[in-house]
Amino acid sequence: MIEETPAKVPCQACKDGKKLDFDFSMAFQPIIDIRNNSVFAYEALVRGLDGSGAATILGNVNEENRYAFDQACRVKAVELAAKLQIPCFVSINFLPNAVYKAETCIRATLNAARRFGFPTERLIFEITENEELVDKEHLKSIIREYKLQGFKTAIDDFGAGYSGLNLLAEFQPDIIKLDMSLVRRICTDPVRQAIVKGILGVCQALNINVIAEGVETTAELQQLLALGINLYQGYLFARPEFETLPNVNWPEHSVL
Template identity: 40%
Template sequence: MTCPGCEAWRTGITLKVPHSDAEGVRRSLASARSVQWLDATSVLMPPDVFVARAAYWQAFFDTHAWRVEWGGPDGADGTDRPFDAFVGGLPSLWVDELLARRAIRMAMQPIVDLTKRTVVACEMLVRATASDGSFISPHALFEAAREQSRLFALDRACRIEAIATASRLPADWDVFVNFVPTAIYVPEHCLQSTFAAAERHAVHPSRLVFEVVETERVDDVAHLRDILAFYRRKGVRYALDDFGEGYSDEHMLRAISPDVVKLDRQFVDHVDRDPAKRRVAEGLARVARSLDIRLLAEGVERPEEAMALLELGYEWQQGYLYARPSLEVPDGSIAWLPRA
């Protein structure tokens, strides 16, 4: 015998909500694929779309009157179940177990201003351990969350933990916090907990720089701009991560006009020796200056790379040359600096 939640993974799920909640649900599904509204209050969707948003709906709606049916695209099987009970019957997933154990921590890697010869910021980098104590790579963690439809819950937990960790840093350091745009459905809902954490831990919004990651997965640029506009209204800045080579990257840069843009580490590696990489770094610097965007080079490991990038205008740099990520609060010391 299989549970309804397990069986639902092979079919489709119809969600029925009160009229008062329908518009909010519609907004949360705006970026989802293969969603079909059957009438004003009933919507059919793939199971992964449903599961990805279940925690969000429970957090921001009163779901006690919501109902769920599961079945194929031609209609449900007629079995009507309460939403909360249905969600409770979904398969247990290891990302949920990890979140329940509060097994996510943040390593801090300093960002250095070479002209001021000081640390000016830290990037918060997720670290997680399995129940047996083994390390889970960030890539594996987020891929599992995506496969298990737990990206919303994981991304939210990481943002909150990053801000809690940032409260331990010097008050004049900026804080770079990564976020996955596809995990944010309605900014004023999904980001409530983020700004509540900032208030709770006394981390002023002006210190926060939210870093857009996985831009290659962003199909809805208008939705991303809505998220970033919400950040701006809250007084925070945002950065574009992993800028690379090609039209799509420059188009994204102009479309969202970030406060900071990070040159991808693949173009930092031996940029002092590789003319092609230098052309990419120069091209980004030229566009960024025209848009008044600060440049940041990440993955700097050699003094020669640092000096070549500084000549191009990359005054902010990050990498093993200066400091490695650490779970302990950085003391502000810098392993290498150019001669004064």
């Protein structure tokens, strides 16, 4: 990728990083706001060019091409979001260990947004809690820079990874996404209900929005609604669709 605005301080990864020798595309899955039956955001999910699952692509990612892949994911997501005329937020996963200098590495994303005409204020960057963080200070600097640029930030798979609530003590994102392991069977599991209720209390105090991801059944939805969650993602509403925006299965009013 050639950046439209050259970096003042060249990043070593830009000079030495291995170029990608494979291509990929994206599928999109909606995140809905149950309060007004609207789409809050679409998450961009990596897919093979034939629509195959993310594993077929992620298996090609290694230490040498991690930086190039992370940058290419951002650009591809922005390009497709503009092509599909997405009117809301677009959520993009990023690899914190592939970001060397936040203010430099973000330039390709900014240039892509300008080139394709997609508003940067409608971008959300997700870090997955499953990825072990080598340097929390580095992550904090990334989040700080992204917020300065007007992006929203999110912790994906919250509750399933290495840090849990300790991560919130280090920095406060705009959004957390409850891992599906907490959502699954929550309708019959008082332990999961108590854990999620506690997380919601912390997030409310810190002004952090909560998305329940991996919602698959009406019973799960009913329990999560009772706990006060308004933002949802999962097969109950829509499966990811390759290079297009899926139709949303809105819940019956009786559920509410």
